[in-house]
Each structure stands twice: as structure tokens, then as C-alpha cells.
Amino acid sequence: MSDNSTDSDALWSHPLRGAITDVRALAAVTGEPLPAAAAEDLQRVFKLAVTLDQQLAANSSRHDIMNTLAAIRGYTEMLLEDIGHSQPKLNDSLIALLQAIAKADAATEPAVESLDTGTSTGTSANTNSALAAEPGFILAVDDLAENRELVARYLSRSGHLVVTAASGAEALRTLADTDVDVVLLDLMMPDMDGREVLSRIKANPDWRATPVIVISGSQDMDGIIACIEAGADDYLFKPFNPVLLQARIKAGIERKRWHDREEQYRQQLERNEKFIRATFGRYLSDEIVTDILERPEGLELGGDLREVTIMMSDIRGFTSLSEHLAPAEVVAMLNRYLGTMTDIIMAHNGTIDEFIGDAILTVFGAPQRRDDDADRAVRCALAMQAAMEGINADNQAAGLPALTTGIALNTGAVIAGNIGSERRSKYGFVGHPMNVTSRIEDHCEGGEILISDSTAVALSGNYTLSNRRELDARGLDRIVVVHRIEEATHV
Amino acid sequence: MFEGIRILLVEDNEINCEMLARRLTRAGLSVITAADGQQALQMMASEQPALVLMDMNLPVLDGWSACRQARLDAHLKDIPIIALTAHAMETDRKSALAAGCDDYATKPIDFPELMAKIQRLLPA
Numbered sequence: 337m338s339d340n341s342t343d344s345d346a347l348w349s350h351p352l353r354g355a356i357t358d359v360r361a362l363a364a365v366t367g368e369p370l371p372a373a374a375a376e377d378l379q380r381v382f383k384l385a386v387t388l389d390q391q392l393a394a395n396s397s398r399h400d401i402m403n404t405l406a407a408i409r410g411y412t413e414m415l416l417e418d419i420g421h422s423q424p425k426l427n428d429s430l431i432a433l434l435q436a437i438a439k440a441d442a443a444t445e446p447a448v449e450s451l452d453t454g455t456s457t458g459t460s461a462n463t464n465s466a467l468a469a470e471p472g473f474i475l476a477v478d479d480l481a482e483n484r485e486l487v488a489r490y491l492s493r494s495g496h497l498v499v500t501a502a503s504g505a506e507a508l509r510t511l512a513d514t515d516v517d518v519v520l521l522d523l524m525m526p527d528m529d530g531r532e533v534l535s536r537i538k539a540n541p542d543w544r545a546t547p548v549i550v551i552s553g554s555q556d557m558d559g560i561i562a563c564i565e566a567g568a569d570d571y572l573f574k575p576f577n578p579v580l581l582q583a584r585i586k587a588g589i590e591r592k593r594w595h596d597r598e599e600q601y602r603q604q605l606e607r608n609e610k611f612i613r614a615t616f617g618r619y620l621s622d623e624i625v626t627d628i629l630e631r632p633e634g635l636e637l638g639g640d641l642r643e644v645t646i647m648m649s650d651i652r653g654f655t656s657l658s659e660h661l662a663p664a665e666v667v668a669m670l671n672r673y674l675g676t677m678t679d680i681i682m683a684h685n686g687t688i689d690e691f692i693g694d695a696i697l698t699v700f701g702a703p704q705r706r707d708d709d710a711d712r713a714v715r716c717a718l719a720m721q722a723a724m725e726g727i728n729a730d731n732q733a734a735g736l737p738a739l740t741t742g743i744a745l746n747t748g749a750v751i752a753g754n755i756g757s758e759r760r761s762k763y764g765f766v767g768h769p770m771n772v773t774s775r776i777e778d779h780c781e782g783g784e785i786l787i788s789d790s791t792a793v794a795l796s797g798n799y800t801l802s803n804r805r806e807l808d809a810r811g812l813d814r815i816v817v818v819h820r821i822e823e824a825t826h827v
Numbered sequence: 828m829f830e831g832i833r834i835l836l837v838e839d840n841e842i843n844c845e846m847l848a849r850r851l852t853r854a855g856l857s858v859i860t861a862a863d864g865q866q867a868l869q870m871m872a873s874e875q876p877a878l879v880l881m882d883m884n885l886p887v888l889d890g891w892s893a894c895r896q897a898r899l900d901a902h903l904k905d906i907p908i909i910a911l912t913a914h915a916m917e918t919d920r921k922s923a924l925a926a927g928c929d930d931y932a933t934k935p936i937d938f939p940e941l942m943a944k945i946q947r948l949l950p951a
Contacts, residue, residue, distance in 0.1 A: 384842065399884050402913030403840040406935035410846040413938055414853070437935060 504528030538567035639753025644701035740782025864888030
């Protein structure tokens, strides 16, 4: 029951706090100094505002809160008398404060007490206003016209929008047309009875979350229990206490609002997930995207140093080759090649950094590090070379030349993160190992896979290495040792 | 118009008591105060105020009981009492009047209205 008063407190206390803040701001900038007595009263109002905040936070009794409000009102009225006429702006904000107090007064009428004393006839308009803090859209279903009118009168008096339905079928039509907050459902109806309407509401995914309050004509507790098991949210026996009706409606509306907010939040999450999938899906495998989405802490894309294995592949002599072909042929051939390679890279959980013409830059180990990054990179490279046969068969069938590709692998620490400007950025990599990979790639021949010493060391599987070479390429500050990888002896 | 008229304000909430006393004083009344029902009865007897403004939720002796006792005392029964409460319920108004209060005002006090009530109850 104390929840009711807390809710209404929160509703009226915001404008009151706002009004006090305004007065405080005006008092601070006021041109001429206030008379000492007025300045003192102003300080009292501010102090009382703090007291009020504390009382609200501590859920203090209505009596205490009213005393504080009374004091704020008294001092504010005296201030108005003393300085109002000389300071029009302060005058206005003091009046606004008094209006906020008047609203607070109306909102804190002890609605709950009338429930306890059961004074259903003595329900004042003020009591209603406190209970109906948030107006809702109510569907009242009853086959008897006088019952519908009674409920509609009670609820619309307290600010709710009420639509009525004279039968179950009519109720379901209304639900289909409008967004109802709470359904007030009479159980005893001809044709489609309340139980049937309830089960249809709860079976419909769009309506399931709408709270249903069932109304029973008799003290049929077994029937009520069956309804609650069937998904009813609350119940009332006829003849019902109007205040109890209001309270249940209020609780129902709050439940619906909670659900709506939750639903909104869920949709937001879904949109975020879709965005991440669309953004990353192009260059990350599904498995990695799902993994990122499922991690509670999310993915840090701010930029960090990571040990990765970099793979660079390049079609040998593609540029001169493409000069002899029609542009459409070049694009078709390139897309067939890149499509096949992309599938293989995704299958090995590599992150495609970018396509540079016919070259593919791939990283294993970012955004997610795995123990077998280097091994997967090597297996991926082997699978890519193996796939060239099929690509070339297709090319030949289409009257196009055969292609050969060279693949370079290197392992080292790079900076991974969202790189770019506000307008254009992507998840990318920078660092010396990236350049080294490119230099190794320059030395690859068609059909060859070259791996650096650092990658060879990182491998846990056994592979046949041969043709150890020392590269002293331009742009490298030290000699890089590379090996040709032949095949996996066993993985 | 209220010059020289002495009234008793019974209120346990200090800041409210101070505020209301000041307002009443500004309006020309002479104000004495008490903080509980027991003290109020004593001061009504010793000071013979022209009128009493009494909060109902009081320590030691509550406002309703103080009111009832005053009505049973030959020396106090004619002193008008206006009840002050934070409750706006019809039942509260009834219970205050049933206890013997002459009128009733709800907090936060509407001051002009209170002054009108005081004026109405003061002996001509």
C-alpha cells in the first residue's frame, strides 16, 4: 500500500523541485539585496526543500510531509507579500512554487486510507486523482449494459479512457484494432464466456502481455484460481469496491507500462545486434560475431595490442593479365576467386581486413584471440591453394586464363581497433608485422605459401617446411627468415 | 483589526509553529504557543486565549483528546478551537468536529481562509 503514496509523491515532487530550483536560481542573480527578513525566509524555503527531499526518500508519513509542505507554503506566501511586488521575476517563480505545492497537496490525498476504511461511497474526487496517477486505455467487457456504464463512469471520472464491449467477440475485435492497457473481463457472458476470451487473449502473441482483470459474479474462488492459472493477472468479485477497482486498474496499467518499456529495450538490443551483424558480418565469420554478441562485456574496439597471424594472398601477375580482358570478365573472374577465398577464410575463422584489388589481407587472432590462430592460418592457406584447381577449371570453362596465387603468413603484435575518422572508420590493424607480411608476399611465387619464422614458432601442428630463405627486403629493419610450407604432415 | 487579540497556537512541528506564529503576528494577532495537548490545556486555563488553533496529531495528549477535555471544563468550554490537520478526509473533519472543535483547516494552510475562520469565531 505504501507503494501508492510513493508513486504519487514522485509525480508531484518533480515540478515542486523544479519550482524551488527556479526560485533558487533567481534569488542568486537578483539585482538588489533582499531585506534581511526575506533573505532569511528564502533560506528557510531552501532548507525545507532539502527536508522534503529527505522525507520523500525515507518514505516518511503523510503527516510529516504535509507539515513540511505547509511550512514551505507559509514562507513562500510571506515572501510573496514582502518582496513579490519589487521583483517581478521572483514573484512569478514564487507563484509557480505555490502552484506546485497546491498540486502536491491534491496528489497526496490519502487514497489508501479510504481503502482501509472501506468508504466506497465517500470516495472523493481527490482520492481518484491520486489513484489514477497515470491514465490508461481500459477495455471493459460485460454483457450487461448497466455494468458497462457503471465501470466506464468510475474509470473515466479518474481520467482513464474506457471502451466497452458487450460480448467476447466484440472484445477481441477491439483488441485487434487498438492498443489496450488493461482488460476488465466479466466471466459470465452468453456465447463466448470470459474464460474463452481470456484464453484467446493469452494465446495471441500480440495481446499476451495485456493485463486481464477478471470479474466474477459469485465468490467462486475455484473459478478465479482457474482463470489465474490460465493467465489472468488479477480478479474482483461483484459487487466491487470502486476504490479497489481503481487500485487494480492502476497496478495493471503499471504492469503494462513495464512490459512496454521492456519490449522497447528488447527491440533496441535486437537492432544493435542486427547492426553489429551487418557491420562485422562482412569480414568476420558468423561464429566470431555470435561469440562477440554473447560476451556480456561486449567487444572492446578501442584499440589494443594483439598477437596475430597475418595472411596476405595475391594473384600472380593479375594486373597485366587483366589488361587483356574485358572489364566485365575481370570483375567476374575476380569475384569468383574472392568469393571462394572468402568462404574458406570464414570457415577458418579468419578476419578479412580488406580486399586490395586481387589481394586479400586477413588476420587470425583479432577481434578474438584463439590458441590455434597460427595453425588455422596455415590450414586456411593450404585450403586456399587447394581451391585454385576448381577455380581454374571454372575459368577455363568460361574461356578465361588460369590463375595462380601466392600466400604469405607472418605472426607478430599489431594494434587492432576502429581506425579512421568520424565519417569513415573500420575495424583494422596497424603495425610493423603488417608491412613485413606484405614484403614476404612480394617474394611469393604462384602456388607458394611462405611463412615467417615467427609463424613457424607459433605453430603447434606439424608441417613440412622447406626452402628456408633470408629476405632482406626494402623497408625492413632486419632480415626476415621465411620457409615454404608444403603440406600438413598431420594436424 | 486583530490588534491585541491573543490566540494560542498548538503545534508540535517546530518550523510550522514558527512559520504560522509569524504569519499570525504579522496579521496583528498576539500569539502564544504550545507543543502538545497537555500543555495546550494548561495554557488555555492560565492564559485564557481568545481562540485556539490546534494541530490534531500531537504528542503527550493528542488534539482530539485535548479538545474533548476542554469541552468538559467549565473554564475552557467557550474558547473556540480550530483544528489543523494534514488529513483532508471527510472522516477527519467529522472526528475533529465530534471532538468539539468549532472549525477545521487542512495543511498546507490556506492563510486567508484561516483568517476568515478566525474572524468568524472571535467574540464580537
